[in-house]
Amino acid sequence: MTRLFNDPSAFADEMIEGFVAAAGRWVQAAPGGVVRSTQADEATVALVIGGGSGHYPAFGGLVGPGIAHGAAMGNLFASPSAQQVHAIAKAADQGRGVLLSYGNYAGDVLHFDQAQERLRAEGHDVRTVTVTDDIWSAPKDELHKRRGIAGDLAVFKAAGAAAAAGYDLDGVERIAKHANARTRSFGVAFTGCTLPGASEPLFTVPAGKMAVGLGIHGEPGIDEVDVPTADELAELFVGRLLEELPEGVSPEGARVVPLLNGLGNLKYEEMFVVYRRIAQLLIERGITIVEPEVGELCTSFDMSGVSLTLLWLDDELETLWAAPADTPGFKKGSVAPQRAAAAVVADAADASVPESTEASRATAALIDASLAAVAAAIDAAADELGRMDSIAGDGDHGIGMQRGSRAGADAARAAAEAGAGAQTTLTRAADAWSDRAGGTSGALWGEMLRALGARLGDAEAVTAEAVAEGVEQAKDAVMAFGKAKVGDKTMVDAIAPFADDLARRVVAGEGLRAAWGAAAGYCESAAQSTAELAATLGRARSHGDKSIGTPDPGAISFALITQTVHRVLAQSTGTSKEQ
Structure with a gap:
């Protein structure tokens, strides 16, 4: 288990601070993660990678000459926010374009895509290549749905070497896609991992058993075997991966890079014993092994497990794999001399607020009180939310909601005290929530609060009709952004009935307090009913049946928030249709 920490919610921030202090030869701190502390004489395409913390050397440990130019580093097992990705990409861009690359997880896709849209609007040339190497996470005919695990390194290394060799953005993007198409991975675990402050691992494996097809975020395996x-493990790895050959590859005469990856708590000596047989099996099939790697390449805290990745080479990929690289967590050959890069200076925050009316400022005060109560309620429920999320997911929902709700509450308080109206207060809370929480829930709560704020505005008195319409627009924004629908076992299964029931009651003439309270009760029932569903989206998708019997944590946290806000509404002054 993870034993050394201070405040668990501050673990990722303190880890990044210590990493920068230890690895200053390669990296410097930047808002949202790290970028290189050195640069080459000639400008190149910038490779920006990222993902949740807890996977060292991925992702910050792969920043340096020959691989990445920057890494957006999210909370533990949670995607970095769009703000983090945007800031890192801006700091890394050398004027020749930016390639974003990361593992194919729902939260990462949401945030990186948001950042890409914003960067493009600002004039940056940005492309994206997601890594989809895990053969157990989706069938062969749905390769685009597969998640990225230790194959991240193969894709990042090829793309980074192409950038260093002077390829233009089209070329670097092509190489990243080509490397991903020729990379396959398969992992197993003997024990689960335990997040800082948690008393239990995210999943357990029975004594004498091995979980097959695990994910690097603590997602439990697809199957359990002796x-x-x-x-025998080497034979399982090689046999299964040889059934998953990329298009155009045949074993006899092929050249391959094997990456045997320890997940955090497996001895190197054990891995060498396994690799011995892997090498034998590949050679027996007429395959030439090229510059293999055995070690910790993409970890999962203290998980006892191992994965095998095969990168199937052609002449171009072989040249790029062999190219030099010098990063804190991966080194190969000798890179050309570098010079010190300019220090990254964070943009100053704009503390000014737009003009607002007294009525809107009164609503902002109520929003401030509501979000403060929400943060307290989430604090109390965080452990249980994490437990529910660990059944078929990665167990980070509680800590992500803690970070997000606390940041949202702090931002709302600062905005309200500065005289902001309802929209500005909600927008700043949305930005802070999304930025600090990361992950899918952070992105979705950011969308919801922005949509509600846009409807309420800063100039008008807030009515029950405006609130109901804003909640309806928040529902629509989440469903459009996250692509979930009712029945997928997500937060939408609570949002949709709440929004629809609230709108129906307000149209019928009920005051906001009464309508909100009744809708919150309906929402709670809908959230609890998700226990009957199997997950079909997100990280829990590949463990859908395991989620049956446990409610969706996103739906439960949404219902908790609606009930908490109702308590604040019930204690507020004003008419039943206002505030």
Whole structure:
């Protein structure tokens, strides 16, 4: 288990601070993560990678000459926010374009896509290539749905080497796609991992058993089998991966890079015993092994497990794999001399607020009180939310909601005290929530609060009709942004009935307090009913049946928030249709 920490919610921030202090030869701190502390004489395409913390050397440990130019580093097992990705990409861009690359997870896709849209609007040339190497996470005919695990390194290394060699953005993008298409991975685990402050691992494996097809965020395996011998595990790895050959590849005469990756708590000596048989099996099939790697390449805290990645080479990929690289977590050959890069200076925050009316400022005060109560309620429920999320997901929902709600509450308080109206207060809370929470829920709560704020505005008195319409628009924004629908076992299963019931009651003439309270009760029932569903989206998708019997944590946290806001409304002054 993870033993050394201070405040668990501050673990990622403190880890990044210590990493920068230890790795200053390669990286410097930047808002949202790290960028290189050195640069080459000639400008190149910038490769920006990223993902949740807890996977070292991925992702910050792969920043340096020959691989990445920057890494957006999210909370533990949670995607970085769009603000983080945007800031890192801006700091890394050398004027020749930016390639964003990361593992194919729902939260990462949402945030990186948001950042890409914003960067393009500002004039940056930005492309994206997601890594989809995990053969167990989706069938062969749905390769685009597969998640990225240790194959991240193969794709990042090829793309980074192409950038260093002077390829233009089209060329770097092509290489990243080509490397991803020729990379396959398969992982197993013997024990789960435990997040800082947690008393139990995210999942457990029965004694004498091995979880097959695990994910690097603590997602439990697809199957459990008896623990094999080292040779039997090697045979399982190689046999299964040879059934998953990329298009145009045949084993005989092929050249391949094997990456045997320890997930955090497996001894190197054990991995060498396994690799011994892997090498034998590949050679027996007429395959030439090229510059293999055995070690910790993409970890999962203290998970006891191992994965095998095969990167199938052609002449161009082989040249790029062999190219030099010098990063804190991965080194190969000798890179050309570098010079010190300019220090990154964070943009100053704009503390001014737009003009607002007294009526809107009164609503802003109520928003401030509501979000403060929400943060307290989430604090109390965080452990249980994390437990529910660990059943078929990665267990980070509680800590992500904690970070997001606290940041949202602090931002709302600062805005309200500065004289902001309802829209500005909600927008600033949205930005802070999304930025600090990261992950899918952070992105979605950011969308909801912005949509509600846009409807309320800063100039008008807020009516029950305006609130109901704003909640309806928040629902629509979430469904359009996250692509979920009712029945997918997501937060939408609570949002939709709440928004629809609230709108129906307000149209019928009920005051906001009464309508909100009744809708919140309906929402709670809908959230609890998600226990009957199997997950079909997000990280829990590949473990959908395991989620049956446990409510969706996003739906439960949404219902908790609606009930908390109703308590604040019930204690507020004013007419039943205002505030």
